[in-house]
Each structure stands twice: as C-alpha cells, then as structure tokens.
Amino acid sequence: MMGMQVAPARLFYDFCLDDHVPADHLLRRIDRFLDLESVRTTLKPFYSTIGRPSVDPELMMRMLIVGYCMGLRSERRLCEEVHLNLAYRWFCRLGLDGKVPDHSIFSRNRHGRFRQSDILRHLFETVVERCLAEGLVGGEGFAVDASLIAADANKQRSIPGDEWRAKDHGADAHRAVKEYLATLDEAAWGAATDVEPKFVSPSDPAAQWTGAMRGPAFFAYATNYLIDTDHAIILDVEATRAIRQAEVGAARTMLDRTAERFGLKPQHLAADSAYGSADDLAWLVKEKQIAPHIPVIDKADRTDGTFSRSDFAYDREQDLYICPGGKHLVQYRRNFTNRRSGVTKDGIKFYRAKQSDCQSCDLKARCCPNTPRRRIPRSLVEDARDVARALAGTPAFERSRHHRKKIEMLFAHLKRILKLARLRLRGPSGARDEFLLAATAQNLRRLAKLRPMPILAREGA
Template sequence: MMGMQVEAAQLFYEFRLDDHVPADHLLRRIDRFLDLESVRSELKPFYSSIGRPSIDPELMMRMLIVGYCMGIRSERRLCEEVHLNLAYRWFCRLGLDGKVPDHSTFSRNRHGRFRQSDILRHLFETVVERCLREGLVGGEGFAVDASLIAADANKQRSVPGEEWQVDADAGRAVREYLATLDDAAFGAASEVTPKFISQSDPAAQWTGAHKGHAFFAYATNYLIDTDNAVILDVEASRAIRQAEVGASRTMLDRTTERFGLTPQSLVADSAYGSAENLAWLVKQRGIAPHIPVFDKSNRTDGTLSRSDFVFDAEQDRYTCPEGKQLVQFHRTYATPRSGITKEGTRIYRASKRDCDGCALKPRCCPNTPARKIPRDIDEDARDVARALADTPAYERSRHRRKKVEMLFAHLKRILRLGRLRLRGPCGARDEFLLAATAQNLRKLAKLRPMSALA
C-alpha cells in the first residue's frame, strides 16, 4: 500500500553539521588553505577599544569568499543562502543556530574599515603565499593581460566629456576618481578626454573595444605564473591600452617587492609591445619580453618599409637595398645636436643626390626628394623582442599565454563577474581582488586534492 511520511516527534536530536558536508565539497577543500588568523590583527587598529562588540570580521571574510567562489553576486542573496545552506554555515563557522549578519553590514565595513586597512589586498596576498608554499608557482615565466568588465553606469545618464564638471556634493565614486588622477592606471594614463563620462562613476571608461555597442567599463589586469596559472597580482584600471600597460608595471614591481619574484620572461599581446614598455622591461627590469612588437613602420602601399633597410648600430646609420647610407647629419655642427625629436625618435636621411639617380626611387620615396627613416630611441629594445620571437621558448610562451584568457572566461562565466556591482576605482578594485582570491583558492582545491593528504 502507499506509504505516508509522519513527522517524528523526538524531543532531542543528535546532529553534527560536519557530517552533512560532503568530503569533496568545494568549500571543504578550500577551507584547508584559508588562513584568516591575521585578519583580526590587521583590522584591530580600525576598531574602537570600547562599546558593543562588532560582528566578527572573519565571519564577513568567509561569507564574501563563499559569495565569490560560488558566483553569488548579491550580498542580500548571499545572506539568505548562508542562512539556508548547511555547507555555507559550516564554512562560516556559524553552526545551526548562528545568526547571519544583515547585508547592510557589508556595505558599512566595505566603505570603512576594509578599505582603510586594505584588508582585501592582505587576504589576496595571503592566498598567494599559500600557493607559493604549495609549490604551484615556478617564478620563471609570467603572463599579463587585461579584460573588460562592464561598470554599473548608464549611458542615458552620462554627459559629453568636455561638458562634465565636478559637483560640489560629489559622491564617493567621484571623490575616488579625483584621487586617482595621478595614477598610471587611471588619470595619468592618457590626456585624452573621454567621449562620454558617467556622472555616477566618472572613472569608468566609455569604450567600444568589443566591436559592438559601446559601454562603460573597467579593466581587470592579471599577472599570472604560467606554470599553473596562479594569479600573482590583480589591478583595476581604465579600459584603455595605456592604463593597462601602467597597471602591468605596477603589478610586476609589487610582486617583486611583496614576494621577491622577478620573472625571466613576460608574455603578453601586442598591446604591451610599445617601444617604451619594451625598453622598461629589457633595460630597467632585465625581463625577456615574449611580446609581439607594436610597430606601424611596415608600409602597405607597395613602397619599401623600414625593415628593408639594414641598421648598423656601431656606425649609427641605415643602409638601403642599393647600398647607400642614411645618416642623421650630413654635416658637422659647431654645437653638437642630440637629433632626438619631440616624439622621441631620431631621423635618418639619405642624400638627395643618391636618391635622384636611384632605380628604386619609385618604390622607395616617390613623393619626397630623398628617403628618411624615423627610429625610436628605444628601438634596440624592439630589436631584442624581435630576436626572441624566433626562439622555441617564445613559441612555448605564446601557448601558455592562453591560460590568462581562460581565467577571464572562468571569471565571467563561472564566477559571473560580467558586470560590477560596486562603483568607483575602489569598488572595482575590491571586486577584482575578491574574485582573484576565489580563483586562486579554487586552483588550490583542484591541484591539491584531499586524497593527496591522506
């Protein structure tokens, strides 16, 4: 006959929360690598010594990690899920009767103590240190790249860039934007006025980089070790190439200072292949650039390009296909000249007499009396990058660069960070730090499974 469930009328129950969390649950595997002992010591100076005890900051850290690891984007929903889910309660050390804090608590602490103490950066670096101790970081080859994340900004409420003015009652996001005007990843990255500026989040960049509808966005910049795709640093920036290059330098310097890691080689796409950036890597940091050279000297109109001329560094001159010389100066000056233009180039010119009788003139300089070639003052760094492009190590690095792109795909599709919830440079930085922390924790759980400790 058909059975019917009857509610048991027991007076006492024996229930252990730990017994109801599967051994292979993601949060159980992550919990082994999470060390939050230093959270309280880092935050202690930002709490008063008197008054009512606050909510445990470790609880809020654990709840945020649950949210970013499990793709729960809303803090209100996060509180509901932690209240209902036994595994989340176990991870947050709440037990069965622990009270879940209100979602507004996160906002107050995020804009206050968390940012004043930079605790999210501390949490991220603590996880990176654990990756180092677990042997997941080789430290020889790094990769850097950036990906656009839509900002919480509306085009209909924006104004043309030249019409934007600072309001006397500017909000938090506007004040944060004004504080970053000298930052290489924001205001100092470019002097160009954006086409549109969001009044609620002026640091967000109006961009059409995805070849579709333009939108306001930030760029999340990752510096990873190419062995196991561990994220060594993350930085928020404007969604333009110059800002991303500035962010890459900041991350490389910070990784060296914080962890003592300087890579032998750095792999990136052509956006990082400018002469200035290559010179910074080669001359100042001693890093081999496995980066395509960003070069616009190749001509497409059928005339000879600069690559058809041979440069002699010792003699400081070019030689054309007909064997004629191109030099900076055809006479001696009483006061020596540097020969460097405002654009940071040296101009090498052929003799008009040589070009007039040359059979290649229609293919070389059909519209000018003589051929001239501009050479960047950091062209030697470009030559280093071009020479590396023919090596087997460069080819291996190009394949490994895909790992950073896979991290961005995971960030948007699995962790659901396709659009920011927080505004301003600090809001973008907080979200990117928490997401990168979650990705590193998931990486630890995957590469160091529970069975390996048995």
C-alpha cells in the same frame, strides 16, 4: 496504500554538521588552504577597545569568499544562502544555530575599516603566499593582460563628456564621484589620458565609455591580471580605467609590486601587442632585465610594395643605415659648431639618404617613389625593440604565446563561472574590491583543483 511523511517527534537530535558536508565539496577543499588568523591582527587597530563586540571579521571574510567562489553576486542573497545551506554554514563556522549577520554589515565595513586597512589585498596576498608554499608558482614566465568588466552605469542617464566638470562637484557629491576626484592625478585613472570621453556617467565618472568589444559601447572598468604561466596562479590584480595607457601602466605596477612583495621576477613576460610600445619594451629590457615575449608595435612596415625599415641594415658602430642599394643614410652630413642630437620630443632620430644617391638609384621606384630621398626613423630605445624582434618566432616565444591563453581562460572563468560580467559596486575602490575578491576566489579554486584532498581524508570523512 499511499504513504505520508510525518515529522518525527524526537526532542533531541545527535547532528554533526561536518558529517553532512561531502568530502569533495568545493568549500571543504578550499578550507584546507585558508588561514585567516592574520585578518584579526591586521584589523585590530581599526576597532575600538570599548563598546559591544562586533561581527567577527573572519566570518565576514569567509562569507565573502563563499559569495565569490559560488557566484553569489548579491550580499542580501548571500546571507540568505548561508542561513539555509549546511555547507556554507560549516565553512563559515556558524554551526546549526549560529546567527547570520545582516547584509548591511558588509557595506558599513567596506566603506570603513576594510578599505582603511586594505584587508582585501592582504587576504589576496595571503592566498598567493599559500600558492607559493604549495609549489604552484614557477617564477620563470609571467603573462599580463586586461579584460573589460561592465560598470554599474546606465547609458540612458549619462551626459556628454564636455558637460561634466570636476569643479562642479563639492563635498555633497556621491561617494563614487569623490573617489574619482581623488584619483585625477593617478596614472591608472584621471591621468591615464587627456582625451575627453564621449560620455560620462554622473553616478560613476571613473567608468570609461568604450567600444573596445567591437559591439555596442558601454561603461566599463578594466581588471588587469599578472599570472604565472606554470599553473595560471594570479600573482597580482589591479583595477584601472578601460583604456590602453592605464592597462599598460598597471603591468608595471604589478611587476614592481610582485617583486617587492614576494621577491619574484620572471625571466620572460608574455603579453599582446598592446604592451609592445618602445617605452614599455625598453623598461622591461633595460631596467628590469626581463625578456619581452611581446609583439612589437611597429608602424614602419609598409604594405604598398616599397622597402620597409627592416630592409635597411643598421650599423651600430657608425650609427647609420645601409640601404638595399648599398648607400648610407645618416643624420647629418656636415659638422655643426654646436653639436645637435637630432632627437625629437618623441625620442625619434631620422636618418636620411643623399638626394643625388636616390635620384640615380635603380631601386628608387621600390624605395621612395613619391619623395626625393628616403628617410628612416629610429627610436632611442630601438635596441630594446630589436631584442623583442629577435625573440619573436623562437620556440620559447611560441610556448609563451600558447601559455598566454591561460590568462584568457581566467577571464572567461571570471565572467561565466563567477558571474562577474558586471560590477555591483561603483567607483575605483568598488572595482578594486570586487577584482581582489574575485582573484582570491580564483586562486583558492585553483588550489583546490591542483592539490586535491588526500584519499584517506576523503574516505574518513
């Protein structure tokens, strides 16, 4: 006959929550690497010494880690899931009858003591230190790149860029607007470019209107990663406007911060051609002594069949170029009373051939068919570009090019698995908070994968 389940009438239960969390559960594997003792120490100065006890900051950190590790984008839903899920309760140290805090507690702390203490960066760096202790960071090769994340901004409610004025917003402005106004002089935000955007979101003016994805344009922020190429550990993360100048500047910020915080400086840095300008290569080669495994941005190469600059040999001792016909190209052919540097405001020197040499040359049709003589530009930091050119095509460069794909895989994981394809928070601080927590979750998941649970521990669980 058909059976019917009847609720047991037992009054007391012998229930151990730890026994009901699988030994190979992601949160159990992550928990071994998470040390939040320093969270209370860091946050203690930001709490009052009187009044009723607050929600445990470690509980909030653990709940946020659950949310970002498991792709729970809503804090309201996160609280519901932690209330119902045994594994989440175990990870958050709530037991069976522990009370889950209200979702609003996260907003109040985020806009207050979390940002005042920069606790989310402290949490991220604590996890990076654990990755270092586990031997997952080689320190020989780093890679840097940026990815666009859609902002919580609606195109339909945007206004033309020439209609938005900073002076029109005062003390009654929204929080995201105030944050952007406070960052107008920062290289990663307002000072990244003088170009007026086509559209501005009144609710989140720091979000950049961009069509960089070769599709419909949208408002976005950029998350910048600096990773160690051995095991794709994220060493630093930075939020910026979705514009190349800000992204390139973030690479310098992250390299300097990683060296200061962890004492790490790579032997080489891999990146795409967006980071291959003369100034950036000179900074790496001359100031940081880091080999740039980066394609050089070089607009001197010609595609019309005439000689490019690479066809001219540079004589460093005499400071001149030698053309394919054996003639010299120099800056000046006479002495001036007041010596001239010949350097433009962009840091470029020009080397010119004699017009008579060019007019009588058999190679003129292949060299300068449309001008009386040939002129060659050279940057003041061209030697750094030469270093990058010499490295291109070497076996080490090809390995770095292959390893750089790991950072693209991290961005794909960020958007598809952690579901951070669109931001939930607004403003520079909101973007920074979300990117830090997501990078922390990715490093923790990486630790759990590369340092699995001991066999005895799995069998005994």
